[in-house]
Amino acid sequence: MAEITLKNVGKTYAGGVTAVSEVNLEIRDGEFIVLVGPSGCGKSTLLRMVAGLEEISTGEVAIGARVVNKIEPSERDIAMVFQNYALYPHMTVRENMAYGLKNRKTPKGEIEARVAEAARMLELNAYLDRKPRALSGGQRQRVAMGRAIVRQPEAFLFDEPLSNLDAKLRVSMRGEIRKLQRRLGTTALYVTHDQLEAMTLADRLVVLNGGRVEQVGTPLEVYHRPATTFVAAFIGSPAMNLLDAHVVGGRVILEGHDMGPAQAPDGPVTLGIRAEELQSAPRGLPVKLDYVEELGASRILHVAAGGQYLAFVQSPEIAIPEQIYLTVRPQALHLFDTATGARIGQVPAPVAEPVP
Amino acid sequence: MTHSPSSISRPLPVPPPLSARARLAKWWRGEATAPAKRVQFDRPLTPWVFLLPQLAVVVIFFYWPSVQAVTSSFYLEDPFGFSATFVGLDNYTDALSSGEYLSTATFTAGFALVVTALSLGLGLLLAVKADKVIRGASIYKTVLISVYAIAPPVAALIGMMLFDMHIGPFTQLAGLFGYDLKVGVNYWDTAFAMTLIAVWKQIPYNFIFFLSGLQSVPVSVREAALIDARTGWARFKDVILPLLAPTAFFLLIINITYALFDTFAIIDVIVKDKPANNPMTLVYKIYLDGFKGNDIGGSSAQSVILMVIVAALTVVQFRFLERRVHYG
Amino acid sequence: MMQKIKPLDHLILILGALFLIAPVVLAVMSSTHSAVWIHTNGIALLPGTDAYATYKKVLTARGGFTGDVTGARMILNSMIMGIGFAVGKIVLSMMAAYALVYFRFRLATLFFWMIFTTLLLPLEVRIMPSYQVMSELHLLNTYTGLIVPLLASATGTFYFRQFFKSVPDELLEAARIDGAGPVKFFFDILVPLSRTMMAAIFIIMFVYGWNQYLWPILMTTDEHFYTLMRGIKSILQVWVGSQIPDYNEAFALAVLAMIPPVFVVVVFQRMFIKGLTESDK
Numbered sequence: 027m028a029e030i031t032l033k034n035v036g037k038t039y040a041g042g043v044t045a046v047s048e049v050n051l052e053i054r055d056g057e058f059i060v061l062v063g064p065s066g067c068g069k070s071t072l073l074r075m076v077a078g079l080e081e082i083s084t085g086e087v088a089i090g091a092r093v094v095n096k097i098e099p100s101e102r103d104i105a106m107v108f109q110n111y112a113l114y115p116h117m118t119v120r121e122n123m124a125y126g127l128k129n130r131k132t133p134k135g136e137i138e139a140r141v142a143e144a145a146r147m148l149e150l151n152a153y154l155d156r157k158p159r160a161l162s163g164g165q166r167q168r169v170a171m172g173r174a175i176v177r178q179p180e181a182f183l184f185d186e187p188l189s190n191l192d193a194k195l196r197v198s199m200r201g202e203i204r205k206l207q208r209r210l211g212t213t214a215l216y217v218t219h220d221q222l223e224a225m226t227l228a229d230r231l232v233v234l235n236g237g238r239v240e241q242v243g244t245p246l247e248v249y250h251r252p253a254t255t256f257v258a259a260f261i262g263s264p265a266m267n268l269l270d271a272h273v274v275g276g277r278v279i280l281e282g283h284d285m286g287p288a289q290a291p292d293g294p295v296t297l298g299i300r301a302e303e304l305q306s307a308p309r310g311l312p313v314k315l316d317y318v319e320e321l322g323a324s325r326i327l328h329v330a331a332g333g334q335y336l337a338f339v340q341s342p343e344i345a346i347p348e349q350i351y352l353t354v355r356p357q358a359l360h361l362f363d364t365a366t367g368a369r370i371g372q373v374p375a376p377v378a379e380p381v382p
Numbered sequence: 383m384t385h386s387p388s389s390i391s392r393p394l395p396v397p398p399p400l401s402a403r404a405r406l407a408k409w410w411r412g413e414a415t416a417p418a419k420r421v422q423f424d425r426p427l428t429p430w431v432f433l434l435p436q437l438a439v440v441v442i443f444f445y446w447p448s449v450q451a452v453t454s455s456f457y458l459e460d461p462f463g464f465s466a467t468f469v470g471l472d473n474y475t476d477a478l479s480s481g482e483y484l485s486t487a488t489f490t491a492g493f494a495l496v497v498t499a500l501s502l503g504l505g506l507l508l509a510v511k512a513d514k515v516i517r518g519a520s521i522y523k524t525v526l527i528s529v530y531a532i533a534p535p536v537a538a539l540i541g542m543m544l545f546d547m548h549i550g551p552f553t554q555l556a557g558l559f560g561y562d563l564k565v566g567v568n569y570w571d572t573a574f575a576m577t578l579i580a581v582w583k584q585i586p587y588n589f590i591f592f593l594s595g596l597q598s599v600p601v602s603v604r605e606a607a608l609i610d611a612r613t614g615w616a617r618f619k620d621v622i623l624p625l626l627a628p629t630a631f632f633l634l635i636i637n638i639t640y641a642l643f644d645t646f647a648i649i650d651v652i653v654k655d656k657p658a659n660n661p662m663t664l665v666y667k668i669y670l671d672g673f674k675g676n677d678i679g680g681s682s683a684q685s686v687i688l689m690v691i692v693a694a695l696t697v698v699q700f701r702f703l704e705r706r707v708h709y710g
Numbered sequence: 711m712m713q714k715i716k717p718l719d720h721l722i723l724i725l726g727a728l729f730l731i732a733p734v735v736l737a738v739m740s741s742t743h744s745a746v747w748i749h750t751n752g753i754a755l756l757p758g759t760d761a762y763a764t765y766k767k768v769l770t771a772r773g774g775f776t777g778d779v780t781g782a783r784m785i786l787n788s789m790i791m792g793i794g795f796a797v798g799k800i801v802l803s804m805m806a807a808y809a810l811v812y813f814r815f816r817l818a819t820l821f822f823w824m825i826f827t828t829l830l831l832p833l834e835v836r837i838m839p840s841y842q843v844m845s846e847l848h849l850l851n852t853y854t855g856l857i858v859p860l861l862a863s864a865t866g867t868f869y870f871r872q873f874f875k876s877v878p879d880e881l882l883e884a885a886r887i888d889g890a891g892p893v894k895f896f897f898d899i900l901v902p903l904s905r906t907m908m909a910a911i912f913i914i915m916f917v918y919g920w921n922q923y924l925w926p927i928l929m930t931t932d933e934h935f936y937t938l939m940r941g942i943k944s945i946l947q948v949w950v951g952s953q954i955p956d957y958n959e960a961f962a963l964a965v966l967a968m969i970p971p972v973f974v975v976v977v978f979q980r981m982f983i984k985g986l987t988e989s990d991k
C-alpha cells in the first residue's frame with residue numbers, strides 16, 4: 027500500500043501530439059481516485075504512464091517513496107484491470123490468476139493460498155478450472171479482479187473495467203469494486219468516462235480535459251462547485267444549464283430578468299444553474315415550455331427563456347402550470363468567465379466541506 | 383441551446399511537419415510506420431534473434447538470386463559457363479524482337495485470359511449454387527474442395543491419360559465426331575488440353591473463396607434484398623455481386639498469377655521438355671532456354687521482364703487489399 | 711429465409727462435382743487394372759483385380775521407370791518435403807512476425823519491406839539464378855536444398871503478422887505487468903494462442919510443400935531424393951518410346967501422390983478454409 031505522486035507529468039507522442047500535460051496529483055495511501063473525462067482527454071494515457079505501459083515524457087511518477095519512471099511495469103508493484111479483461115484465453119481461471127505470481131517466483135504453496143483466498147472473496151471457487159471463454163462477462167470481470175488481488179500490489183489500476191458489461195451488472199460490480207477496495211485498503215486509480223460511475227466510486231475525482239486537469243476534488247465539491255464550465259457540464263445529469271447572462275451592478279441579469287446577487291464586475295458572464303435548483307414559482311423568470319421528459323420519480327421540463335434553452339426538474343406530482351416562472355436560490359448561481367470558462371469569485375455555496 | 387461543453391474543451395495541439403532529416407532518423411529508429419501494437423518491447427537484441435532466420439533465408443535465397451538474374455541478363459555467357467561478356471541490353475532486345483518470344487507471350491496472355499475467365503466463372507457459378515442449397519451442401523463442398531489439394535503435375539498426368547492417343551476418352555470422343563485429336567502434336571489441341579486441365583485444377587480455389595464471400599453476406603442484407611428485388615437474378619446482380627466484388631478482384635489477380643506461374647507443372651507434363659510445335663508460357667520458356675538451351679543471359683533477361691510484370695500486378699493487388707481493409 | 715428446393719441448382723452442382731471428381735475416380739479405377747488391360751479397353755470406370763500387384767510394384771520395386779528408387783522412398787521424401795516445409799515455414803514466419811509486430815527496433819521498416827517484397831516475385835521467375843546459388847552452396851541433392859529455399863517467401867510471415875495484429879494489445883500489457891519478458895510472452899502466451907492458426911497454416915503449407923514440382927526437378931538428380939512429383943516427371947520420360955506404356959503404374963503413382971494432401975484437406979476442411987480465406991485478407 028502506498029501513496030502515488032504525480033509531479034508535472036506530461037506525455038508527448040513521437041509524432042509530436044501532446045496527450046497529457048502538467049498533471050500534478052498526490053494520492054493518499056488507500057485512497058480511491060477516479061480519473062474522469064470525455065474520450066481523448068488523456069485519462070487512459072495518464073493511467074498507463076503510472077502502470078509503466080507508456081513512457082513518461084516529462085515529470086515524475088512516484089509510487090511509495092520510489093520514482094518509477096524508468097522501472098518495468100512488473101517491478102512497479104501495481105496490478106491492472108483492463109476494459110476487455112485481457113485474460114489469457116488458453117489458461118484456466120486458476121492459471122490466469124497464478125501467472126504473475128509464478129513469474130515472480132512466489133512459492134507454490136503461497137500461490138495456491140492466495141488464489142484460493144481471492145477466489146473465495148470473488149465467489150469464483152466453482153470456476154477455477156474453467157477457461158475464460160466458458161465464463162460470463164461478469165465472471166470474467168471477477169477473474170480480472172482476482173488476478174489483480176492475488177498480487178497484493180501497492181496499487182490497483184482500473185482502465186474502464188466496467189464498460190463492457192450491461193447496465194445492470196455494471197451497477198452491482200461498481201458496488202463490489204468499492205467494497206473490495208475498502209476492505210483491502212489498497213490505493214486505487216480508476217479511469218472512466220462515465221460521470222455517474224466516477225461520482226459513486228471516488229474518494230476524489232480528477233476531471234481531465236484535453237490532457238489537462240480541470241478540477242480535483244471530492245464528488246460533492248466537484249458537483250457543487252465546478253471550477254470550470256467544462257466540469258459543470260460534464261458532471262451531473264441532466265447537465266448544468268449554462269446560459270449567457272450579464273452582471274449589472276452586482277446583480278445577474280438573464281434575458282432581462284434579475285436572477286439574484288453576483289460578486290462580479292459588470293459585463294457578460296456565463297451563468298450556471300443546476301436543473302434541480304430551479305423552481306417554478308408564482309413569479310420569476312418567465313419561460314415557455316418546449317417539451318417534457320417523464321422519468322417516473324421525477325420529470326424534466328425543457329423550457330425556453332428568450333432565445334436560450336434550459337432544463338429543470340420537477341416532481342411529477344405537481345401539475346405543469348400554464349405559465350411557468352422560475353426562481354433560484356442565490357447560493358445556487360454559478361458564474362463563469364465567458365471567455366475562459368473559469369469560475370468567477372466565491373459564489374456562496376452552502377456546501378459542507380467533505381472531510382476525507 | 384445551452385452551451386455545449388465541447389465548445390470549451392481544449393483542442394489538442396497539432397504537431398509540426400517533419401523535416402527530411404527527422405524522417406530519416408525515424409526510419410533509422412524503425413518508427414517510420416505506425417507501430418503494430420500500442421506497447422512494444424524495447425530490447426536491443428531480442429528482435430534480431432527472432433528475425434534473423436527468416437532474414438537470412440530471404441537474403442540468400444531471394445535477394446542473391448534476384449540480383450544475379452538482373453546482372454546476368456546483361457551478360458552473354460558461353461554454354462560451358464567459362465566466360466561472360468557484358469552485352470548491355472542485347473539480351474533484352476534479342477528477346478523482345480524474337481518472333482518466338484512474342485508468340486509465346488501472346489499465347490501466355492491468351493492462356494491467362496481464358497483460364498482466368500473460365501475458372502472464375504465456373505467457380506462463381508458453383509459457389510452461388512452451393513450457397514443456395516441446404517441438402518447435400520457439405521457433400522458438394524467436400525467434393526469440390528478435395529480437388530484443390532491435387533498437385534498440378536498429378537492433375538496434368540491424369541489429364542494426359544484422358545487425352546492419350548490410344549486410351550484417352552477425349553480422343554475417342556473427338557474421333558466419334560470425326561476429329562483427330564492430337565495433344566502434344568497439334569498446337570491448338572495441346573493448348574486446349576492445357577487450358578482444360580488448368581481450369582479444372584483452379585475451380586476449387588475460386589469456389590472456396592466465392593463461397594466464403596457469399597456466406598459472409600449478412601442475413602439482414604439478403605432479407606432486405608428479398609423485399610426490394612423481385613427476381614432472384616436482380617437480387618444477385620444488384621446486391622450480392624457488388625458485395626462479392628472485393629473477393630472477385632482479389633481472385634482475379636490470384637488467377638492471373640496462377641495461370642502465369644503455377645501452371646508450369648501442367649505444361650511441363652504435357653510438353654515434356656520438347657517444345658516442338660507445342661504452345662508454352664513465358665515461365666516455361668525461361669526454364670527451357672536456361673536449362674535446356676543453356677542461354678543463361680537470355681533466360682535471365684526474360685526473367686527480369688517477367689519480374690516487372692508480376693511486381694506490377696502484385697502492387698496493384700496490395701494497394702487494393704489495403705483499401706479493402708479500410709472498408710472492413 | 712424462404713428456401714425452395716430447385717432441381718436446376720442441384721443439377722448444376724452435380725454436373726460441376728462430376729466434372730471435378732470424374733478424372734480422380736477414373737485414375738483410381740484405372741490404377742487397379744493391368745497395363746495391357748488398359749491398353750486394350752481404355753480408361754476404366756470400374757475397379758479391376760490388379761491393384762495389389764500394381765501398387766506393390768510401384769511401392770517396393772526398384773528400377774522400372776527409374777533407376778533405383780522405390781515408390782515408398784518417394785513417399786517418404788514427399789513427406790519430408792511437406793512436413794519439413796510446413797514446420798520450417800511456421801517456425802521462421804512466426805518468429806519473424808513476432809519481431810515485426812511486438813518490437814520496436816532499428817531499421818524495422820527496412821526489414822519489413824525486405825521480407826514482404828518476396829511476396830512480389832514467385833520462385834518461377836528466378837529459377838536459373840536460384841539453381842546457380844544452390845550449386846555454389848553445394849545444396850543440390852540435399853533435403854536442406856529442397857526445403858529451405860522455398861521458405862524464402864513471406865506468405866507465412868504475412869499470415870502470422872495479420873494474426874498477431876488482431877491479438878488484443880491488452881494481452882501483452884497484462885503479461886508485462888505479470889512480469890513476462892519477450893521470450894516468456896512468446897512461449898507462454900502467443901504460441902498457445904496461435905494453435906489454431908498454426909494448424910491452418912500447417913495444412914496449407916503441407917499441401918504446398920507436398921505438391922512442389924519445379925524445385926525438386928531442379929534440385930534433385932540423385933534418385934534417393936526424388937519426391938513423388940519428381941517421379942511423375944521420370945515416369946513420363948520413360949514413357950516415350952515404350953510399346954505399351956505402364957499406364958497402371960502411372961495412375962497408381964498419381965493416386966499415391968494425391969492421397970495425403972486430399973486427406974488432410976478433406977479431414978481438416980473447416981480449419982483449412984478458415985486459414986485460407988481469412989489470412990489472405
